[in-house]
Amino acid sequence: MDKQRPGITVNINGHPRPFTIKRPSEGNQPDEPSGHRLEDRPSADFGNDGPPDDRHHARSFQADSRQTDERQRSARQIGEQEAEKQAFDTAKEEEAAALEEADERIVPISEAIQKKKKACQTRRLWRLPPHAKSLFLAAAIAAVVGMAFGMTMLRLIPKEKAEPSPAAEAMTELAEAGIATGGERAESIMPEPFSIAVIQAGVYSDTKAAARAAKSIEAAGVPVVVVGQKPAALYIAVGADKEGLRAVNDKYRKAVSSTYVKELSFAPEAKARQSDIVRKGEALYGDMAALSAALLAGKGASEEEWQALSKAYGSLEKSEATNNKTVRNYVEALKQAYLALAAYKENQDEALLGKAQQQLLEALSVYMELVPPRS
Template identity: 35%
Template sequence: MDKHRQEITVRINGRESPFTMDKPKQLDKAEIPENRIDENANRVESSGLSPSLPSINKKRNKSNIWNARAKSAVISIVIAIMVGTSFGFIVLNMIPKQKTHSLPVEEAGLSASIETETSTQPEANRVNENESVSSPFTISVIQAGVFSDAKAAADYAKQLKSSSIPVVTVGDQPVALLIGVGQDKETLRKVSQQYGGEVRSTYIKSLSFDNTDSGKRTSVIEAGETLYMHMAAVSTVLLGKSDVKADVWKELENDYKQFAAKPIPNDKNVKRYVSAIKDAYLALVAYKTNQQEELLRKTQQELLEALRSYMTIFPLRS
C-alpha cells in the first residue's frame, strides 16, 4: 500500500524534498511511563486490592473473634460487679434493721443479768461469811495404834505414860491411841522421831470435825479453836528443837486473853475442854521460863485431853 501512496514534494531553498508526516510511535507495554505505574499502584491501594488480601482477611477474622470474646468477658465482669454490689447494699440495709430490733432485747437481758449479779452479791458474801465462821476444825495427830480390845489399849497407854509420852485413848471398838498433836504433819514427824523405840509404830494423819452446829459451837469453843491451833503449832516447833520468836509468844498471849474472857456454858464436856486448854497454856508459858522439855510434853498431854473432849462435842467428818 505504501507504493501506491502519492508522495508530495516541496521545494525548499531550490531543492525538492519529499513531504512526510511522522506518525506517533505506539508505546510498548514495557515502556509504560513510571508516572502511570505509580498512578495505577495508587489506584490499587486506594481500592483496597493487594496480592495478600486472603491473609489480611484471616487476620481480620481472628481479631474479630478475640474482640468478641473480650467483649463477652468484660460484659460478664460488669454484670458480676453490678450483682455483687446490689446484693451488698441489700445485706447492709437489712442487718442494721435486725440489730435495731434486737437491741432492746439485748439491753433488757444485760440489765437483768446486772440486777441478778447485784442481788446475788450480798448472798455470796453471806455464804462466804458463814463458811469462814463454820469452817471445819482440822488438826494433825500421831496415832500409836488401833486396838479392838479396850483392855489391851489401856495397858499400852499406861506403858507409854511411864515413858513420859503423852497419850490418850479415843473411840470404842476399835480404840485408837493418840500420842501427839500439831498443826501440820511435817512438824509432827520430827516429834514422832524423838519417841524412837519407845513406841511400837506411829502413823500421822489429819482429823477434821463437823462443827457446823451453831448451837454447840459457842463463843468459847470458837476462841478455843484458835488458841488450840496456836499452842499445838508452838509446842511441836519447840519439841522439834526450833526457836519461837517473841511476837509469836505475844500473839499467843492475846489469843489466851480472848479465850479466857468468853463465858462457859453449863456443859461438862465443854468445861473439860476449857480446863484442858487452860492447863496446856500454863504449861507452855512455864516452858518459856524454865526451858524444861517435860513441860512441852505436859502441854501436849493437855492438848490431847482437850481434843478428846472436843470429839465428844463434834463428830468427825466422813
Template identity: 40%
Template sequence: MMDKHGQEITVKINGKERPFTTDKPIETNILENEKEAEPRPSASFQQKKRKKRSPIIGALNARIKSAIFSIMMAVIIGTSFGFIVLNVIPKEKEHSGQTLETELPVPAESKDPTGQAAESANEAAASSFTVSVIQAGVFTDREAAAAYARQLQSSAIPVVAVGEKPVALFIAVGSDKQQLQAINERYKQKTHSTYIKFLSFASTDRERKPVIKAGEALYREMAAISAILLGKGDVHKEEWKKLESDYKQFISQTLPNDDNIKRYVSHMKAAYNLLIAYKTNQQEELLQKTQQELLEALKSYIAVFPLRS
C-alpha cells in the same frame, strides 16, 4: 601242665588245680571270685554318711524347738500382763481412793444436790476445826489399849485413848502434819509403830458456842508452838504474842453448862499455863505435859463434835 595221654589241660587257681577249657563257665567263676574278693562297703562307712546328715537335722530340730518355746513364752507373758492390767491395777486404784476418802472425808451435806445443802457444805468446810495427830495404834480390846498406854507413859510419851471399839491412842498433836515429823522420829524409837493422821470435825458455826470458836484458834496456836518446840524448832516472838491474845479472847467467853465443854476448857487453861512456864524455864518436861493436856482437851472436844466420816 599238660597230660600227654589226654587233651585236658589243668591250671592252678588259688592253689588248686582246675581243668582249663575254653568254655565260658570258667570265666564266669573267675568273675564271681573276683566279685567276692572286692571289698564291700563297711557299716562304719554307712554310719559316716548318716552322721553327715545328722548336724543338719539337729540344727533344724533345734530351731523348731526354739520357735515353739518362744511362742509359748510370748503367750504366757501376754496372758500374765493382761491379768495384771485387768485385776491388780484396778484394785490398786480402788485402794488409793479409799485411803484418800478416809483421810479427807466429804461432809454428808455435799451429797445433797440442792443449793441449800451445797451452801451448808461450803460453810462447814470453811469453818471446820482441823488438827493433826500422831497415832500409836488402834485396838479392839480396851484393856490392851490401856496396857500399852501405860507403857508409853512410862517412856515419857504423852498419850490419850480415844473411842470405844476400836480404841485409838494419840501421842502428839500439831496444827499440821509437817510440825509432827521431828516428834514422830523421836517417838518411833519407843513405840511399836506410829502414823501421822489428819483430823477434821463435822461442826458448823451454828453448832459451836463462842467459847468453842475461841478455843479452836487458841488450840491450834498452842498445838503448833508446843509441837515445834518439842521437835527442837524455833518460835518467833510474834507467835507468843498471838498466843497471849488468843488466850485472853478464850477466857472472856461464857462457859456453858456442859460437862464435856467444861473439861475441854479446863484442859485448855492447864495447857496454856504449862506452855508459858516453859517459855520461862525452858524445861522439855513442860512441853510434854502441855501436849498431854492438849490431847485430853482434844478427847473432850471429840465427845462434843465427832470426827467426819
C-alpha cells in the same frame, strides 16, 4: 196537796162546778208528772152567757196556771243544764286522767328510743373511716419491711467488743464487794472446818487393851491418851498439820515401835461448834498445837507467836461461862496446856512441853465427844 180555791166555779156544759188547782208540794216536787200540761186538764168554757165575775176569775186562773207552768219549765231547764254540766265535767275529768295515763305509757317509750339513738350515734363515732384501714395496712407492711432490713444489716456488720463504761466498772466492783461481804457474813454464821494432825500409836479392839498398851508408852516418858471404845486408838502427839509432826514422830519412834501420822477433820455444821466458847477454844487449840510441836522438834518460837497465843487465851477467858460439863472440861484442859507453855517460856524445861502435849491430848479426847470427826 190539792186545794180548792173558795168562790171559784167553772161553767161546764151549762152547769157551774167548783175548780180545783193542784200546787206543788213544799219540797218543790209536783204531785203530778212534770209532763202534765194544761191541755190535759178539763177546760172551762168561758162564754158570754156567764156572769162577768166568773169570766174574770177564769182569766186570772189561766194566767196563774201559765206562770206555774213556766216556773216548772224553768226549773226543769235549770236542772237539765246542771246535769249536763256535771256530766260534761265528769267526762272532761275522765278524759284528762286517760290522757295522763297515756302520757305515762308513752314517755318511757320515747326515752328508750332517744337512748337507742344516742347509743347508735356513739357507736358510729368509734367506727373508723373507710380509708383508715388501708393506712393501717400500709403502716404495718412498712414496719415489717423495716425490721427485716434492720436485722439483715445487723448480721452483715461485724460485731465489735464494746468496752465497759466507767459507770459499769464501778457497778461491777460494788457487786463484787457485796458478794465478798456476804461471804464473810456467811462464814461468821457457819464456822470454818476445824482440822488437826495427830500421831497414832496403834488401834485396839477395846479400851482395856488400849489402856494396857498406854501404860508402857507412859513409862517411856511419852504423852498418850486413849480415844474411842470399840475400836480404841492411842494418840501420842498433836500438831497443826502433818508436816509439823514429822520431826516429832521421828523423835518418838525410839520409844514407840509403831506410829502413824494422820489428820483429823471435824464437821462445820456440828451443833456444839455454834457455841462461842467452843470456837474460841478451837482457835487457841490450833495455836498451842502448832507452837508445842515446833518446840518439841527443836525449833524456836518468835515473839509474835507468843503474843498471838496470849491474845487467843485472853479471848477464851472473856467468853461466857457454860453449864455444859463436857465443855467445861474441854476449856479446863486448854487452860492447863496454856499454863504449861507459859511456864516453858520462862523456864525452858522440856518436861513442860510434854505436859502441854498431854493436856492438849486430853482436850482433844473431850472435844471429840462434842464434835465427832469425819469418817
